[in-house]
Amino acid sequence: MTLGSALGVISVLIFGMGLVEGVKAKNFQCDAVNQTSLPCLPVDYSKFELPMPTDINKISISAYIDEVMHVKEDDYSITFSCYLNVKWSDPRIHLDRDFGKEQAGVGGKGSERQTILVPVTLEMVDELWLPNVFIYNMKEFKVTNVLNKQAGLWIGTDKSILYSQAVHITFMCPMNFARFPLDTQVCKFQLGSYSYSDLKMMFETEMAGYSPPKHTNSIPLDFEINISKLSLADQTYIAGSLGNFSLAGFELVLDRHMASYLLGYYLPTGLFVMASWIGFLIPVEAIPGRMALLITLFLVLMNIFNTITTITPKTDGLTAIQAHFNNKSLDLVCEIFMGSHMN
Numbered sequence: 001m002t003l004g005s006a007l008g009v010i011s012v013l014i015f016g017m018g019l020v021e022g023v024k025a026k027n028f029q030c031d032a033v034n035q036t037s038l039p040c041l042p043v044d045y046s047k048f049e050l051p052m053p054t055d056i057n058k059i060s061i062s063a064y065i066d067e068v069m070h071v072k073e074d075d076y077s078i079t080f081s082c083y084l085n086v087k088w089s090d091p092r093i094h095l096d097r098d099f100g101k102e103q104a105g106v107g108g109k110g111s112e113r114q115t116i117l118v119p120v121t122l123e124m125v126d127e128l129w130l131p132n133v134f135i136y137n138m139k140e141f142k143v144t145n146v147l148n149k150q151a152g153l154w155i156g157t158d159k160s161i162l163y164s165q166a167v168h169i170t171f172m173c174p175m176n177f178a179r180f181p182l183d184t185q186v187c188k189f190q191l192g193s194y195s196y197s198d199l200k201m202m203f204e205t206e207m208a209g210y211s212p213p214k215h216t217n218s219i220p221l222d223f224e225i226n227i228s229k230l231s232l233a234d235q236t237y238i239a240g241s242l243g244n245f246s247l248a249g250f251e252l253v254l255d256r257h258m259a260s261y262l263l264g265y266y267l268p269t270g271l272f273v274m275a276s277w278i279g280f281l282i283p284v285e286a287i288p289g290r291m292a293l294l295i296t297l298f299l300v301l302m303n304i305f306n307t308i309t310t311i312t313p314k315t316d317g318l319t320a321i322q323a324h325f326n327n328k329s330l331d332l333v334c335e336i337f338m339g340s341h342m343n
């Protein structure tokens with residue numbers, strides 16, 4: 001085979017692949033589909049154009065949280081699994097007059113008025129315009145897989161599109177541990193458009209919370225978790241000359257369960273200091289006796305201190321528990337001095 005014919009074969013192959021692509025891209029075009037009940041896209045549909053170029057495109061977000069899986073203090077991240085639903089309206093889609101009738105059922109109650117969402121094949125996503133959603137402070141976004149992507153696409157009788165995905169999201173949260181273990185962390189999960197300001201695209205949060213009937217986490221964490229709405233100020237990202245960006249999302253309020261810390265660290269250290277006062281009952285002459293008691297308590301306290309150092313998250317200062325602990329150690333050291341000089 002000469003070089004020329006080889007090139008010919010290659011170019012035919014590439015051209016052929018191009019054709020296949022071309023055919024594939026038209027799967028959902030209106031003249032290619034001859035089934036009355038399927039939604040289709042007009043010939044002049046462009047997935048690169050906004051559905052409403054001169055108007056504000058409303059994108060509505062719902063996050064049905066399944067589980068907050070972990071809160072990592074060492075790298076300031078939170079991972080949760082949820083159903084992330086993104087809904088928008090695309091009036092350019094062509095729907096048949098009978099679209100959705102089947103789902104409404106024969107003589108379905110109020111079927112004329114309310115919107116019916118009809119599931120359609122996920123393949124259609126490739127040909128639709130999709131909002132360029134940007135998740136702020138995101139670290140990882142994983143769509144779970146079974147046989148294929150765990151996602152679904154619905155088209156409503158009002159030409160709304162609902163794209164739902166089962167995802168595991170990890171996002172960063174700047175936590176402050178200065179009050180550890182009495183701390184409360186507020187973590188904001190925000191998403192918006194990467195490039196369209198609020199003059200073109202508005203985001204709203206339709207629902208954010210545990211997916212009903214759940215209302216708490218099943219996995220025990222170090223925190224009690226409350227999900228609340230974003231404050232008004234957190235719903236806009238001001239990007240100077242790029243404009244203001246509309247944001248949707250929610251706030252995770254993490255309240256640490258402090259009981260185990262109180263019982264495990266605060267109570268024993270308090271008790272040790274109280275026990276050290278017994279030293280004053282030992283006759284003043286018996287210095288070795290006093291010293292033995294105080295030094296022993298001091299060593300036990302140092303042992304707890306090591307444990308605290310390992311459980312305490314990193315901060316730029318002392319955490320509340322370390323400060324408390326230092327105070328208690330200082331108390332003991334003072335007593336040791338007093339004990340040795342009170343004669």
Ligand SMILES: *[C@@H]1O[C@H](CO)[C@@H](O)[C@H](O)[C@H]1NC(C)=O
Pocket residue numbers: 031032034
């Ligand atoms: C669509 O179906 C009708 C009959 O139901 C047929 O006459 C017509 O040729 C079909 N059109 C295409 C593009 O297949």
Ligand SMILES: *[C@@H]1O[C@H](CO)[C@@H](O)[C@H](O)[C@H]1NC(C)=O
Pocket residue numbers: 225226253255
């Ligand atoms: C979290 O929600 C529960 C129940 O709704 C409430 O009792 C509790 O006070 C809330 N905690 C915080 C920190 O907001």
Ligand SMILES: *[C@@H]1O[C@H](CO)[C@@H](O)[C@H](O)[C@H]1NC(C)=O
Pocket residue numbers: 238243244
């Ligand atoms: C963005 O928001 C700020 C504060 O709300 C406002 O002063 C400013 O005019 C807005 N800019 C645009 C382009 O809408």
Ligand SMILES: *[C@@H]1O[C@H](CO)[C@@H](O)[C@H](O)[C@H]1NC(C)=O
Pocket residue numbers: 320323324327
């Ligand atoms: C430690 O002791 C200082 C001075 O005695 C006090 O001001 C501070 O509040 C104490 N801190 C804790 C955590 O007990």
